[in-house]
Amino acid sequence: MADVKLGIAGRTYDVHCADGQEPQLLNLAAVVDEKVRAMPGGTEVRQLLFAALMLADEAQEAKGKAAKAEPQSDSLRAAVALAESREAQARDELKAARAELDALKKAPPSNPAPPNPASAKPSHDRALLQIADRIETLATRIEQLP
Amino acid sequence: MDMELDLDESSLAIGRIERALSRIETALTERANRPAAKVPPSDSGDQSALKAEVAAVIGELDRLISEAKNG
Known part of the structure; x- marks a missing residue:
């Protein structure tokens, strides 16, 4: 324990406190x-009473402010949590997009699919068959040329 | 052994076209190698129709190739 001498309202008080707490x-x-010196006049006890009342008032006011700030700090905490969650989601999406981009870069270039391959292919097949017919006929005619 | 021969219509058509072109090439080569005197003059109307048909078939082939390239 440490011994401390406190000077309040012109009087010295000897008090004890835990080691290291003296400055506080x-x-x-x-x-x-x-606070005592802020209200001159009156007895020492009266001065100490008013100082105690003023300090109690300040303490109550500080508690009120802290209580009012709590909802705000709750909102801030929620906002921070939401932002962190969105940041994590965005990071995941970015990672997926990078992977997709890498896969696309590595993939061999391919021609884009025709707009409607199901209908286009039979039409091409028919056209090719017709051309085959015509060229076969041409070949026969050329072979038969005198 | 269970084997499936996957030849679609376009592959069959292309095979027929290749064989017909080969026949035409052979016929034209034989014709070119014949002595000029022995080649009788053919009907000019027939020849024009033949040329027109060849041009039409080439045009049709070009169109198909272009369509295939552009999807």
Whole structure:
């Protein structure tokens, strides 16, 4: 334990505190002393009473502000969580897109599929068969030329 | 052994076209190698129709090749 001498309202008080807490205790005593000095006149007890009331008022006000700030900090925490979740999702999407891009780069170039291959192919087949007929007829005619 | 011969209509048609072109090439080569005096003059109307048909078939083939290239 440490012994500390506190000067408040012109009087010295000997108090004990845990080792290492002396600066903090001196600091608190200075705050009380400042409040006491802020209201001159009256007895020492009255000065200490008003200082205590003012400090209690400040403490209550600080608690009120903290309570009001809590919902805001909850909203902020929720916003941060949402942003983190979206960031993770965006990172996953980016990763997938990169993988897709790499796969496309590695894939051999291919001609785009015809708009309607199912209908286009039979039509081409028919045209080819017709041409085969015509060329066969031509070949026969050329072979028969005198 | 169960084997499936996958020859679609276009492959069959292309095979027929190749064989017909080969026949034409052979016939034209034989004709070119004949002595000029022995080649009798043929009907000019027939020849024009033949040329027109050859041109039409080539045009049709070009169209098909272009369609195949452009999908």
